Amino acid sequence: MNRPKHTEFTFPTHIDDYPTGPQYKAGYLPETNAGWRTFRPVVDHDACVYCLRCYLLCPDGTIIKDSGQIKIDMDYCKGCGVCAHECPKDAIEMVKEQL
Amino acid sequence: MKTNKIFISGDEAVAQGVRLSRPHVIAAYPITPQTITVERLSEMVEAGEMDGEYMHVESEHSAISATMGASAVGARTFTASSSQGLLYMAEGLHYCSGGRWPVVMMNANRSVALPWSIYGDQRDSLSLLDCGWIQVYVEDAQEALDMIIQAYKIAEHKDVLTPMMVNLDGFILTHTYELVEIPEQKMVDEFLPPFQTPNKMSFEEPKNLGFSSKPDDNTEFKYQQNEAMFKAVDVIREVDQEFAEKFGRKYHDMVEEYRCEDADVVLVALGSVCGTVRVVVDKMRAAGKKVGLLKIRYMRPFPEAEVKDLAQRVQAIGVIDKDISFGYEGTVYTNVNSAISKIDKYVFKSNFVGGLGGRDITKAEIEDMFNHLLDGIEKKSEEKVEFFSLNVETND
Amino acid sequence: MTNLVDIPKVNAKNMTEKEFFYGHKACAGCGGSVAVRLALKVLGERTYTALPAGCMSAVGFIYPQMAFNTNAIITTFPGAASMASGIAAGAKALGQKDVKTVVFAGDGGTADIGFQALSGMIDRNDDVLYICYDNEAYMNTGIQKSGLTPYGTKTTTTPAGKNIPGTVTHKKNLFEIIAAHDIAYAATASIGYPQDFLNKVNKAKHTKGATFIHVYASCPTGWGTPTETSIEIAKDAVDCGLIFLAEFEDGEYKLNRNPKEFASVKDYLKKQGRFKHMTDEDIQCVIENRDRKWARMRKQWL
Ligand SMILES: Cc1ncc(C[n+]2csc(CCOP(=O)(O)OP(=O)(O)O)c2C)c(N)n1
Ligand code: SF4
Ligand SMILES: [Mg+2]
Numbered sequence: 001m002n003r004p005k006h007t008e009f010t011f012p013t014h015i016d017d018y019p020t021g022p023q024y025k026a027g028y029l030p031e032t033n034a035g036w037r038t039f040r041p042v043v044d045h046d047a048c049v050y051c052l053r054c055y056l057l058c059p060d061g062t063i064i065k066d067s068g069q070i071k072i073d074m075d076y077c078k079g080c081g082v083c084a085h086e087c088p089k090d091a092i093e094m095v096k097e098q099l
Numbered sequence: 100m101k102t103n104k105i106f107i108s109g110d111e112a113v114a115q116g117v118r119l120s121r122p123h124v125i126a127a128y129p130i131t132p133q134t135i136t137v138e139r140l141s142e143m144v145e146a147g148e149m150d151g152e153y154m155h156v157e158s159e160h161s162a163i164s165a166t167m168g169a170s171a172v173g174a175r176t177f178t179a180s181s182s183q184g185l186l187y188m189a190e191g192l193h194y195c196s197g198g199r200w201p202v203v204m205m206n207a208n209r210s211v212a213l214p215w216s217i218y219g220d221q222r223d224s225l226s227l228l229d230c231g232w233i234q235v236y237v238e239d240a241q242e243a244l245d246m247i248i249q250a251y252k253i254a255e256h257k258d259v260l261t262p263m264m265v266n267l268d269g270f271i272l273t274h275t276y277e278l279v280e281i282p283e284q285k286m287v288d289e290f291l292p293p294f295q296t297p298n299k300m301s302f303e304e305p306k307n308l309g310f311s312s313k314p315d316d317n318t319e320f321k322y323q324q325n326e327a328m329f330k331a332v333d334v335i336r337e338v339d340q341e342f343a344e345k346f347g348r349k350y351h352d353m354v355e356e357y358r359c360e361d362a363d364v365v366l367v368a369l370g371s372v373c374g375t376v377r378v379v380v381d382k383m384r385a386a387g388k389k390v391g392l393l394k395i396r397y398m399r400p401f402p403e404a405e406v407k408d409l410a411q412r413v414q415a416i417g418v419i420d421k422d423i424s425f426g427y428e429g430t431v432y433t434n435v436n437s438a439i440s441k442i443d444k445y446v447f448k449s450n451f452v453g454g455l456g457g458r459d460i461t462k463a464e465i466e467d468m469f470n471h472l473l474d475g476i477e478k479k480s481e482e483k484v485e486f487f488s489l490n491v492e493t494n495d
Numbered sequence: 496m497t498n499l500v501d502i503p504k505v506n507a508k509n510m511t512e513k514e515f516f517y518g519h520k521a522c523a524g525c526g527g528s529v530a531v532r533l534a535l536k537v538l539g540e541r542t543y544t545a546l547p548a549g550c551m552s553a554v555g556f557i558y559p560q561m562a563f564n565t566n567a568i569i570t571t572f573p574g575a576a577s578m579a580s581g582i583a584a585g586a587k588a589l590g591q592k593d594v595k596t597v598v599f600a601g602d603g604g605t606a607d608i609g610f611q612a613l614s615g616m617i618d619r620n621d622d623v624l625y626i627c628y629d630n631e632a633y634m635n636t637g638i639q640k641s642g643l644t645p646y647g648t649k650t651t652t653t654p655a656g657k658n659i660p661g662t663v664t665h666k667k668n669l670f671e672i673i674a675a676h677d678i679a680y681a682a683t684a685s686i687g688y689p690q691d692f693l694n695k696v697n698k699a700k701h702t703k704g705a706t707f708i709h710v711y712a713s714c715p716t717g718w719g720t721p722t723e724t725s726i727e728i729a730k731d732a733v734d735c736g737l738i739f740l741a742e743f744e745d746g747e748y749k750l751n752r753n754p755k756e757f758a759s760v761k762d763y764l765k766k767q768g769r770f771k772h773m774t775d776e777d778i779q780c781v782i783e784n785r786d787r788k789w790a791r792m793r794k795q796w797l
Contacts, residue, residue, distance in 0.1 A: 002512045009559050015326070018319050020260055021199030022312065023298050026305035027564030029518040036523060052507035056689055057726050059521065059528040061514040065507075076517065080524035080715075081723030094723075123588035124581060152584040156577060157615030164574030164612065168581025171568055172543065174588050176581075190571050300543055300566035300582075302594075309569035310556035 003061070004029050006075050033060070037079030039094035041072055047091035054083035054092060103281045109272035110135035112240035112279045113179070113205045113265070116247030118143050119287040120203075123174035126154040126165035130184040131217045132269040133207040137179055151177075159184040163191030163202070170200035171308055173299040175251065178202060181269060182209035182223045189227060195262045196231025196324060198309055199298050201254035202262040203247065208236075208370065208421075209269040210456040218457020219269035220421040221369065225398070225430045231324055233263040233331055234398040236369040240277040243267050245348055248287055252338045255294050258330040268371040270457065282346055290345050328400045335397065353402035355394040356409065358384060362391035364415040364472035367406075367435055369395050372419060372460050379465040390469045395431065406438040415447035415472040419465075421454040428452075428484045447475040453488040464488060502701050505537050505693050513540070519562035520554040524722030526713030526729055527551050527628040529686045531599050534626055534708075537696040540565060541594050543582045547575035547609055549601035550635045550714075551628065573608045575600045576616035579623045587622070595624060595700060602629040602643035605709075606667050617676040620704040624696070627669070627707070630714035638717040642667045645737070646781055647764070647773045650717075655772040665784050673707045674743040681743040685711035687730025691740060691751065711738045719768015728766060734758040736785050739792065748796035760785065 009030035012018050048070060055063040055070060060078055064071040072083075084092040107115070113136045117125070125144075127137045144153045152169075156162045159180050166176035180188060185206055195202055206224050210216040224234060233254065237243045246265045254263040267273055300306050312320055336352045343349035357373075358380050359365055366376055373394040383390045393409055393416075395402060410416060416439065420429025427433070432450035439446055451468050454460045464487055486493075503509075515535035521528040531551055535542065544567040546552035552569040555562040570578040575598045583596045600609055605627035616623055632650050633639040639652040640662050647655075648662040655661035673681045680702045684692040692710055699706035711732055713725040720728050732738040736757040742749045760782050764770035773781075 003514045004517055004564050006518075012316075012319070015319060015322060018316070018323060019297075020323070021298050022197065022310045022320060022558065023199075023306050023308045024310065024559060024561050026307050026561055026566060027515075027517065028307075028559060028561040031518070031560050033518065033520070056507040056533070057529060057686075059523075059525050059532065059725070060519070061517050061532050064512070066512045078523035080725070081721075082524055082725055085723035086726055124584045126577075126581065126584075150588070152588045154580065154584055155619060156580075157618070158611060160571075160573055161577030161580070161612045161615055164571060164577035165581030165584065168545070168568075168570075168578035168583075169585030169588070170581075171578075172582055172585040172589065172591075174585035176585075191574065194571055300568065302541060302566070302591075305564075305566045307556050307561040307563050307567050310558045310561065311553065311569070312558045316558055 002066070003073060006032050032075040033078050034075050037077060037097050039079045039081060040074070040097050041077065041079070041083050041092045042095050043070060043072070044091045044093070045069055047089050049089055051088065053086050053088060057082055057086050104278045105281060106276050107240065107279050108135060108274050108276050109240040109243050109267050110207070110274065111139050112244040113247055113267070114139035114143065115281055116244040117177050118149050119282060119284060120248055120251045120291060121175065122151050122177040124152045124154065124166065124169035125177045126156045126162045127179045128156055128159045128162050128184060130181045132209060132273040133179050133181040133205065135273065136205060159187040160191060163188040163195060166202045167191065167195050167198060167200050170202055171198070171299055173294065173296060173301065175294040176202050177204065179205040181207040182211055185223045185227065186211065189230065192227060192230040192232060199260040200262060201260055203250045203254055204262070204264050205247065206264050206266045207269045207273045208266050216456040219271055220455045220457070221266070222422040224264060224266050225422045228399055228430065231261065232399065233261055233328070234266060235263070235396055236266045236398065237272070238371055238373045238394065240272065240275070240279050241348070242350060243272065244279055245342065245346070245350070248291060249338050249342055252291055253331060253334050255296070256334045259327050259334050260296060260298060261327050261331060266370065271371040286345060290342065332400050350396065353397045354405040355396065357392040357394065359391035359393060359409060361389055362413050363389040363476060364417070364469060365391045365393050365409060365413050366417045366419060366465065366468060367393045367395060367431065368419040369398065369431060372421070372454065375460060375462060376465055379462050379469065383466065383469055388469065388473065398431070398434070401434055401438070403438040406435055407442050410439045410442055410446050411444060413446065414476040417449040417451055417468050417472045419460070419468070420450060420452045423452050423484070445479070447472065447479065449475060450484045451487045452484050453486060458488055460488070502697055505697050506690060510536050511539065515564045516555065517562055517564055518560065520557060521550065522716045524715045524725045526686050526725045527630055529725070530626065530628045530692070530710045530712045533689060533693060534597065534696045535565065537693055538595055538597055538700055542566070543586065543594065543596045544568070545570050545575055545579040545582060545596065545598050547600050547604040548572040548635065549604050551599050553635050572604055574612055575604055575609050576612040576623070576625060579625070580616045580619065580621040583622045596622065598623060598625045600625070600627055601634070602627060602631060603633040603641035606642040606669050614676065617673065617678050617705045617707070620679070622704055624699045624706045624708070627709045628712040629709060630712050630717060632717050634714050634717045643669060646784065647770055647777045649769050649772060660777050661772065670709050670741065674748065677746065678707055678743065679704045681707040683709045683739060683741050685729045685733050685738055685740065686713065687711070687726055687733055688740060695742070717769070720766060731758065731763045731766070735760045735763040736789060737763065737781070741796070750792060750796050753793070753797070
């Protein structure tokens with residue numbers, strides 16, 4: 001799995017449900033970060049030249065490059081806007097989230 | 100059984116115990132009176148008698164950090180310190196027990212500055228009772244060696260996974276030469292299995308360790324730690340029993356009672372002073388006085404059941420503290436007194452504070468303590484802390 | 496010594512699609528998380544990651560949300576380098592092959608409280624890559640001054656007012672202090688020059704023993720900059736000469752960028768809330784310090 005996926009967490013009900021000491025599975029994500037966004041990146045695939053600058057610089061690693069066309073994991077995008085700001089072709093636009 | 104006795108100091112006995120336990124990583128920083136241990140270990144590594152990595156860390160904080168790091172990938176580890184060094188580790192001591200990394204350490208009990216003193220008392224480790232480590236106090240070099248080996252088995256037990264500190268009195272034990280039986284490597288290997296823990300990073304099962312917890316979960320992690328400490332009591336018994344069967348030396352688990360069966364009064368003590376108390380007990384017994392010694396071996400977990408049981412049987416209990424919690428009383432006394440308060444019986448109690456900064460505790464002083472307790476049986480009054488060996492008059 | 500041409504270059508196109516720092520709670524646009532994410536993608540799966548108290552540990556391990564998708568551990572604040580040394584020693588003693596231990600520590604965790612342990616780690620030449628992500632203050636505790644906070648910066652412990660112009664000291668010369676240990680490889684970098692950073696991490700990865708990278712990593716929250724400009728501002732810092740890109744290898748210093756002309760320091764400073772209060776005189780002081788430093792570097796390193 002390239003990116004850990006959002007996983008439901010069962011809250012411990014017995015003391016033995018806790019790990020022995022502070023240790024847990026690497027890459028375990030019971031929460032998403034989508035709720036942080038006020039703007040969402042929208043990609044214009046015609047303008048995108050697949051240079052991958054956005055992929056390189058996303059602080060959250062949410063840009064996916066494996067299919068020849070960039071995709072964004074909207075569960076974990078925080079809407080910082082680095083991708084749009086850094087895109088040399090202005091192919092990404094930050095659009096206000098509708099609540 | 101074939102014996103192999105050599106004449107070595109307490110520090111060297113510890114080094115032998117460590118060698119036999121085959122730690123993967125040793126990280127320690129020199130401080131008197133612990134230094135001989137780390138020097139011997141370095142020599143053993145140099146001579147190829149040990150395979151472990153010896154890390155020349157630049158401080159005690161780094162010594163404990165490094166051992167935690169190694170433990171966190173599943174390595175068996177050892178560190179050693181004393182006094183100022185132990186206090187410099189304090190952050191790491193809590194971190195280590197919270198992380199459930201069963202690091203084993205030797206602490207050479209030494210006074211804490213200021214004023215500077217390189218000599219012994221127990222204010223260093225006793226001031227760190229709450230840091231979540233199992234604390235054992237030994238009485239001689241043989242016990243020091245044996246307890247290092249036992250310590251790994253106790254600390255690494257799956258129900259325990261808690262670091263352990265083996266305390267020996269600075270100079271009195273660390274630098275005194277005694278005949279010590281060195282167990283055979285093969286037998287130690289049979290007794291002490293390789294270290295295994297679920298609490299480690301590995302490439303088969305990658306983990307995130309040392310995380311933060313919200314208020315929702317923090318208490319549960321602390322509860323667990325406390326539970327593990329209580330479970331250690333049973334493990335200590337099992338391990339001591341197994342050790343006795345294998346090596347022929349038994350250390351009486353949490354405490355050792357010496358001539359307490361029909362005693363009227365008992366002195367409670369830790370570490371090397373117990374040897375002196377035994378001599379005084381024998382002498383006073385010969386004179387018909389019903390006195391005994393309770394040697395507390397483990398301060399954490401605390402031998403509450405054993406103290407209560409003894410208190411049911413005697414009239415007066417005195418506690419010798421080579422420490423003082425300023426503004427109150429000796430820490431050992433506070434602990435003992437708390438256990439006694441849980442039984443429905445009045446016991447006369449006294450707290451004797453002394454032996455600070457390396458001052459000897461003499462047989463005469465111990466005899467005075469026993470007599471004081473024998474007098475107390477009638478008096479039925481509790482007393483405040485007594486500094487028993489002041490050389491000058493005070494304003495009291 | 497490691498020759499960069501021999502190491503397959505890692506870039507956006509060929510780097511692993513696997514993410515090792517994911518789902519973390521860093522502020523939107525956090526530059527530190529760019530540094531951590533990229534470095535881990537170069538280092539790959541067989542890596543032990545150690546992080547002292549600081550933003551990158553605080554945002555990565557909030558039980559049960561575990562954002563490191565590889566082995567990772569939080570260390571004490573002063574003990575990152577020593578815990579990493581212990582990890583490396585433990586891995587070696589257990590016979591583990593082909594592993595790297597990496598530290599990501601903040602400027603405070605590196606240049607101040609963790610310095611002793613770091614010095615020991617380099618002195619012993621333990622097999623650890625130590626990466627200091629420099630956001631120029633103690634951010635996790637709410638933007639206090641560290642030894643790497645630059646002149647003029649307003650922080651919560653260096654307030655700017657009539658009597659004090661914010662921070663009154665210049666940044667410690669961390670890179671040269673590290674190099675003075677005769678370390679096998681040390682470098683400075685900036686997330687504003689990501690390919691350069693990737694190359695340096697890659698070089699360190701292939702260097703046995705202690706290595707060090709000081710990477711400039713913006714913090715929109717502490718710097719008072721818009722979240723989308725985090726990369727741009729980290730590039731500006733290099734272009735105006737306040738941050739330099741260099742390496743120390745085989746006992747030699749190397750300036751990777753030596754521009755004929757610097758971009759405007761004032762423009763760089765005025766983009767950020769933390770420098771807003773600075774007078775022309777304060778800015779002059781910053782420029783003079785920069786010029787002194789560059790004159791010396793050019794004289795000694797070229
Ligand atoms: C011994 C100790 N002292 C102080 C702290 C509080 N503390 C935690 S993180 C931190 C600041 C971290 O600053 P830096 O290393 O620059 O990392 P950043 O948060 O900026 O990423 C401080 C002061 C601590 N955890 N431990
Ligand atoms: S405060 Fe700064 S360094 Fe910390 S997570 Fe936020 S942006 Fe990153
Ligand atoms: Mg910082």
